[in-house]
Amino acid sequence: MSPTATPARRQLHPPPVPASPFPYHPGSLLSAQDLTLEELSRILIRATALENEDPLVRSRILAKRRVALLFYESSTRTRTSFELAAKGLGADTTLVSSLSSSIEKGESLKDTGLTLRALGAETIILRHNSCGAPWLLEAETRLPVLNGGDGMHEHPTQALLDLRTILAHLRPGVEVVTAEALAGVTVSIVGDILHSRVARSNMMLLPRLGARVLLCGPKELLPDLAAAAGPGIAIERDFDAALRQSQAVMMLRIQAERLAGMQLDLEQYKASYQLTGLRLAAHAPEAIVLHPGPIIRGLEVTAGVADGPQSVILEQVRNGVAIRMAVVERALTASQQGGRA
């Protein structure tokens, strides 16, 4: 809103904002916000069940179903865990990446999506550098689309695996989640919030389960208007104060590739926002430390913290496979006619 806007004197009833047509396919996972708490619970339950399943039995669940991974950005964790998840359920996977395909020749996302569909892909997992690309792909292909990260916007499976990690430590045994599941829990998200899709997905998801989200970082990387993104979100620029209130701390990498000319004083940044062993011991000795990766050791976290006893970073990676098995299974078993699975 412009600061000089004057309040309306008349009762205006301007045209309403139309309801969103998304998702077109009930198996899609475009945003964590699309999931009801029931759907969320079902994904968490299936993740555990599939993780514990006998690998041979598991590999028959989606035997010979076709899953396409379409990656416009580099990725280690997301790509590998989606691939392992799909293969673990018996599906055939194919990887299309922007550097070894017709995308290099200028093919549009729409055409690439329609081509994959014509080749028999039954779901597409998309990682893209542009915000909103999964919505475009879903609208054009009408296939179940799984958002593997779109620009600075969302990374819903990351938020789900973070949730699974947080629940395992703070609410062990809880899989059926309610609006109070994380009541009393404060999660700090620290660092480059502005450019982080992980931060956006988590800050929109965690408050729905009753958690309070504290965003922490310098103004350049955390604009004041972030606090207005949704309920249950507040800004705390003092890292130590945020740590003192937190049961979980999520550290983020500075996304050098998205800074767009922004100049940062890294020494000053480290002094204010690096998670060191001393800081953690002084202010949050009980909290778990998460990081979506990739970690830049010595910048946002010290090696000691990344490898230390409070770190759950590798657990997050493991949870990624379980969550993505549940999400891929949902994509291929949700019925278009019968509503959401």
Add this chain to the structure above:
Amino acid sequence: MTALAILGGHLIDPAAGVDLLKDILLKDGRVAEIAGPGKLKQANGAESLDAAGLTVAPGLIDMHVHLREPGQGYKETIATGTAAAAAGGFTSVAAMPNTAPVNDSPEITRWMQAPERGAAIRVFPVAAATRGSKGEAINDYAAMKSAGAVAVTDDGQPILKDSVMRETLAAAARVGLTVIQHAEDTRLTQGGSMNLGPVSFKLGLRGMPPEAESGMVERDIRLVTELRDIRAHLHVAHTSTAAALNAVRQARRNGLRVTCEVTPHHFLLTEEHVGLFNTNAKMNPPLRAPADRDAMIEAILDGVVDVIATDHAPHAVHEKEVEFENAPNGITGLETALGLCLRWLHKEWRMPLGRVLSLLSAQPAALLNLKGRGTLTAGSFADVLIFDPKAEWTYRAREGKSKSRNTPFDGWTMQGKVRWTISEGRIAYSSPA
């Protein structure tokens, strides 16, 4: 040319203060006679249109359209764009110069008006303010004006340098032309694809701050103040922020020649209409916050806004079926402007019909100094809109006359159905009753 009599209609001509049942005789491209019902004296042998129950008004004038010719005929041509205009009730449009090449020469200005272009209505070219719209060397405005240009602008490429903008305002004032500025400090909007605010943050999109518009308007007003002795005229295109409107309002109180236009999308939609990356809600200036949209409505109702213009900006389907950040800016508007203005300004917000029509005809005609247009009196151009003000209909972009269909208003209810659009005495558009 044969004569045409419009019989039994209700004439609303705000410029002439007429709001009565009148018969009108058109002859040789001009209005020959206006008389009470059944009282025309020279109508013998004239063809007639039955306008009983319909409203007759001066043809609409859109002072901000992109017809895409020369150079981008796959988006729109002068023929298709003016056909869309005629379907929307327009009889004159001012065509912006951001064509390929840019309209910065009398040759291109004349080419755009040549009969070979097949225009259904009158096209008034707006000349580029600077060579190639690069914001450096100003054009020869006298030459552009004698070739037919009605204003100057570097629309889409705002003139950033103070010295160049001052020179533009001064040179245009000397030949009696208006300077239209697309007010955007592009140093603040780089990489932005929607309004900066909570919605852009949530969507992860880089934002364009409202100050990029209002700051530029304030800068331009400072320059107009410096040039007040020569009565320099600044027209702010597609105003979208409350702060920019306030600056215009203040400048006018100070007696400056500063005018502004607002588009239907900026007085109807907000950043929330971007929804989940709807590229048909992407334009520049972007859809703003609800408070800004409300300020547009208030300013229109209060008479601060001089003109409603569409910023008709057609783009091919494939250009908009891409990632939001990569989609071009702009939406079509010629076929929806009247229907939206009547549905919302008139029906919903109770603005008198005459005032709505004035914003779409008499006021842009006066602003661009289009003599004999925007009014229907004996001797004026036979540019006439005949419409059913009560009829409601649903707009279907697919069925439109424009070559493109990039609109956020597809499926919207419109009010007021155009029955005939008459351009200089010729029927340019007609629809069944």
